Each structure stands twice: as C-alpha cells, then as structure tokens.
Amino acid sequence: MTQALKTRNRTRSQQWFERAQQSLVEGVNSPSRGAAVYKSDPIVLERGRGSRVWDADDNQYIDFMMSFGALIQGHAHPKLVEAVSQAMAEGSHFAAVTSAEVEAAERFRRMVPSAEVVRFTNTGSEATMLALRLARAHTRRTKFLKFEGHYHGWYDPYLLNSHSHSPAEIGAPENPTRIPDSQGIPSSTFDEVVLAPWNDIAALERLMREHGSDLAAVITEPIMANMGCILPRERYLDRLRELTQDYGVLLILDEVVTGFRYAPGGCQEYYSIHPDISTFGKALGAGFPIGAVAGPRAILDRMRWSDNMVLHYGTFNGHRLTMKVVAANLDLLSAEGTYRKLHAIGDAAIAGLREVFRRRKLKAIVQGFGPMFQIYFTERDAIHDYREYCKHVDTGRYARFVQLLLEHGIYMTPSNGLHWIISTAHTESDVATLVQVAEQACAELS
Ligand SMILES: Cc1ncc(COP(=O)(O)O)c(C=O)c1O
Incomplete structure (x- = not known):
C-alpha cells in the first residue's frame, strides 16, 4: 500500500500555491486546474516519469489524469x-x-x-x-x-x-x-x-x-x-x-x-x-x-x-x-501491440474498480472501456447523456472519493466531468495499486 499522504508533508506545495495566487488569477492558468474542481489547495506538481508524478514536497503519485489525456506515452518517454x-x-x-x-x-x-x-x-x-x-x-x-x-x-x-x-x-x-x-x-x-x-x-x-x-x-x-x-x-x-x-x-x-x-x-x-x-x-x-x-x-x-x-x-x-x-x-x-496493451490495462483497471464497488456495496458504476473511463456514483446502470449526468450522478461524492485517492498516492482530478486515462506507461502493477487504494478509499468513504 502506498503511504498515506495525510501523514506526508505538503508544506512546500502550499507555499507555492500561496505564491501562485499573488501573480496568477486564482493561482492557475485554467480554472479546471484550481478552484473549479479542487475544494482545498490543488497539488503542485514538479516532475514526472513514466506513470508517476512527484509534487513539490516530493510525494509520489500514480498519474491517471495524464495532463487531461495529452500524455499518451506517460511522462518523459x-x-x-x-x-x-x-x-x-x-x-x-x-x-x-x-x-x-x-x-x-x-x-x-x-x-x-x-x-x-x-x-x-x-x-x-x-x-x-x-x-x-x-x-x-x-x-x-x-x-x-x-x-x-x-x-x-x-x-x-x-x-x-x-x-x-x-x-x-x-x-x-x-x-x-x-x-x-x-x-x-x-x-x-x-x-x-x-x-x-x-x-x-x-x-x-x-x-x-x-x-x-x-x-x-x-x-x-x-x-x-x-x-x-x-x-x-x-x-x-x-x-x-x-x-x-x-x-x-x-x-x-x-x-x-x-x-x-x-x-x-x-x-x-x-x-x-x-x-x-x-x-x-x-x-x-x-x-x-x-x-x-x-x-x-x-x-x-x-x-x-x-x-x-x-x-x-x-x-x-x-x-x-x-x-x-x-x-x-x-x-x-x-508499434505492434500498442493499442492491445492500452486496452488490456484499461479494461483490467475498470474490472478491478467494478469489483471493489461491488464488494463494498457502493452504488457506483465504471463507464467506458480500455484507455478511457469514468466512475459515476449513481443508482443508474448507465449514464447516456448530459441530462442523466446532471440528474443522476453524485459528483460531490466522486470528488470526496478522489480526494481520498489523492491522499493515498493516486493522482486524478476531482472533476467528474473528466475521465481516467491509461497511457502506454501504465503497468499491471499500477492497476493493482489503484485497486488496493480504491478499496481503502471506499472504506473511508462509507
Ligand atoms: C472534445 C474536445 N474538443 C476540444 C478541446 C479543446 O482542446 P484544447 O484544450 O487543446 O484547446 C477539448 C479540450 O479538453 C476537448 O475535450
């Protein structure tokens, strides 16, 4: 299990975000990185390699946000x-x-x-x-x-x-x-x-x-x-x-x-x-x-x-x-096999998360397939459009869930409107860690 970030130092990240707010509107260059989705301070990232990123306090996370999907090859390939x-x-x-x-x-x-x-x-x-x-x-x-x-x-x-x-x-x-x-x-x-x-x-x-x-x-x-x-x-x-x-x-x-x-x-x-x-x-x-x-x-x-x-x-x-x-x-x-691997890793993550929600008896679905998916806390079996999303998805619960994941070393945006991304850098072991952390987050959520 990754170390709980709650016990980790975040002092330097907080200092950087404090400074960011002096020179940048709300401390960001796009609202989806700050106040639009984060209830507390956003994580301040300093470097990345493969599927991992490190914040300004050197805490490590597995990145499933991947720069809103841009980083198909992970970091610093x-x-x-x-x-x-x-x-x-x-x-x-x-x-x-x-x-x-x-x-x-x-x-x-x-x-x-x-x-x-x-x-x-x-x-x-x-x-x-x-x-x-x-x-x-x-x-x-x-x-x-x-x-x-x-x-x-x-x-x-x-x-x-x-x-x-x-x-x-x-x-x-x-x-x-x-x-x-x-x-x-x-x-x-x-x-x-x-x-x-x-x-x-x-x-x-x-x-x-x-x-x-x-x-x-x-x-x-x-x-x-x-x-x-x-x-x-x-x-x-x-x-x-x-x-x-x-x-x-x-x-x-x-x-x-x-x-x-x-x-x-x-x-x-x-x-x-x-x-x-x-x-x-x-x-x-x-x-x-x-x-x-x-x-x-x-x-x-x-x-x-x-x-x-x-x-x-x-x-x-x-x-x-x-x-x-x-x-x-x-x-x-x-290269031969690239998309097969992207789909296989993504499908394994989806299956693992579904199993966690089933075991924990949480009303949550994982929608999508392969390289991109999203979790919805909902009573519904599927979400088909904007209206169902606005009416039937508990986006607040999702944000709390992601906050818990962040505290345990999984990096994802708390916005339910975005999606989980699998890059070529993700491995089966990243999926295993995700599933383990999700299990713990679900326990803390309920
Ligand atoms: C479907 C879609 N089209 C267009 C854009 C705009 O792309 P960019 O942010 O590179 O301007 C986005 C950005 O998220 C998008 O999701």
Whole structure:
C-alpha cells in the first residue's frame, strides 16, 4: 500500500500555491486546474516519469489524469526526450516549411482514415474553430448544431451548455434552456447555434427536419468525454452520419480527446464512421501543444491562397519541436501491440474498480472501456447523456472519493466531468495499486 499522504508533508506545495495566487488569477492558468474542481489547495506538481508524478514536497503519485489525456506515452518517454533534445539543439522553430512537419503529416495520414490532408494548429480549440470556419465556407451556411454537454474548446459559439447544471436549470429536453458558459460573448453569437440532446435519434431527426437545410455542420464528440465518459448508443453515430448527408450538412467529428487513443485512427476507425472534417489534439502531441484538422482536399483546400480563401494563420503552426515529437509519438503508437496493451490495462483497471464497488456495496458504476473511463456514483446502470449526468450522478461524492485517492498516492482530478486515462506507461502493477487504494478509499468513504 502506498503511504498515506495525510501523514506526508505538503508544506512546500502550499507555499507555492500561496505564491501562485499573488501573480496568477486564482493561482492557475485554467480554472479546471484550481478552484473549479479542487475544494482545498490543488497539488503542485514538479516532475514526472513514466506513470508517476512527484509534487513539490516530493510525494509520489500514480498519474491517471495524464495532463487531461495529452500524455499518451506517460511522462518523459525516453524516445520523446531524445527527439526534443535533438530538435532543440538544431533550432526549435523556423515558421517555414520543414521536413519535420512533412514527416509528422505523412504519419498522421497513414493512421487516420479520413485524412486526405491535414492542417496543424497549436491547440484543440484552434482546430475546432478552424473546422467550423471551413464548414461554413464550404456549405455557404452559417448555423451549426452542437450537443448539450459536449465541449469543443473555448471558442465563442461552442460555449453553450457545455457545463453541467441542476436539472431545474436545464429545462425540458425538447426545449432546453440555453446557458452560455462564459460572460463576454455577444448573445447574437448563439443565434447561429442549434442545441440538441445527444444520443437521442428521435430528437435528432426532428431537429434535422426543422433546421437541416440551414446547417453548415453538426459537431460531435464520438464518445462524450466532457461529462465523464458517455458512450454512443448502438447505431447513433451511423444515423447521425446518414442524417447529415441527407441534408448536405458537414459532420465534424471532434476527436481531440478520442484521437490516437482508442485505435490508431481514433474513434472514426473504431466505430467505422466517415466524418467530413475531424479535429485532433491532446494525444497527438504526447504532452506538447497541438491540434489538427483533417479531411478531404475538397474541403481543406479552401485554405489555399486566393481571394475567396478560408484564412488560417499562426506563427507557431507546425512548430518544429512539436512536429518532431508528433512523428516520434506516432511511430511509438504504430508499434505492434500498442493499442492491445492500452486496452488490456484499461479494461483490467475498470474490472478491478467494478469489483471493489461491488464488494463494498457502493452504488457506483465504471463507464467506458480500455484507455478511457469514468466512475459515476449513481443508482443508474448507465449514464447516456448530459441530462442523466446532471440528474443522476453524485459528483460531490466522486470528488470526496478522489480526494481520498489523492491522499493515498493516486493522482486524478476531482472533476467528474473528466475521465481516467491509461497511457502506454501504465503497468499491471499500477492497476493493482489503484485497486488496493480504491478499496481503502471506499472504506473511508462509507
Ligand atoms: C472534445 C474536445 N474538443 C476540444 C478541446 C479543446 O482542446 P484544447 O484544450 O487543446 O484547446 C477539448 C479540450 O479538453 C476537448 O475535450
């Protein structure tokens, strides 16, 4: 059993967080690292290796958060360290054509089925922003459909109902209350947005009948990863594909979370769906800032230089150092057996946690499979959408559970809206420790 952190020193972490608050808003650079999810001080991390991280007081944790899913190879993978050191010594970035970006793009195209061409951005948010601009230019329509509870980055028009709220606040499914996630966005921005419940074929058919011919795009995550881990119902993604085709609407598959995680070609390969445009980030860069838009030339070529072009600029696009990491990362992911191992370790963790909850007679489910999953404290057998999440999941209990795990050396965010991540660095022994610690946390919880 890992040593209880309750008895460990956290003085230096607390001092750093105290200092952080003097210079940074709430001591962080993104609310999901601080006050949005942590009740007490967040853990201040200093270094990582493999599946482990160490805080400022040198306490060790097994990391199952993995930088919100970015660290598919765990921390400081030797091959990536080598790629970075070499690239850095040669010059980090030129903002010119480089062989590094060609090698990254070629590997990307080999792995992602729908990628006739690819454009690299620096974040997932930039990728989803560009995808919508392309879809609007291609279809000459401006409206688009997004689903409740889906998060596509922090670009203005996507910031509608991507946070959870009380059941009373969200209104009826056929007439959802539209709740902006941020101040500072003109309300007219949302006039272009059709808001829909996810995983509900009848609702989708109705909305497509009403709005289909006005829509440039439907954007969806293939697995809903920002309310934990919610899987698509049987045939849902197929029907979504059929309906978008029927109305000449582009399907934007947001694979920022799922890309390079479930299969070499992401969920589009795993579920055999054919999006018009897909977006990537996180695991693609193995910890380096990255995003990508992929699709057919007929759409992406709209960025070719002309009077009618779709504009996409960026000093750091195709950043040389990142491109070297991307190429090395995709080589590692392409190695025989990588995805089999990711799935096996993840499935073992899921099975172990389910068994702990069963033995402890706790009303909790573990949803998802293989490399990504989430725990819900709920009376339900499954959570299918945003509304069930808002109504039936005890997110406070989950936060308390994670707090206990943290105290015993398992690193995870207390936000139930995120998900557990398995990297190539995780081992069977990490899973055994997780299960042991979860058993103890459950005992303390009840
Ligand atoms: C599905 C999805 N799309 C887009 C984004 C935005 O990516 P980034 O944080 O790199 O801007 C995220 C981030 O969590 C995401 O989960």
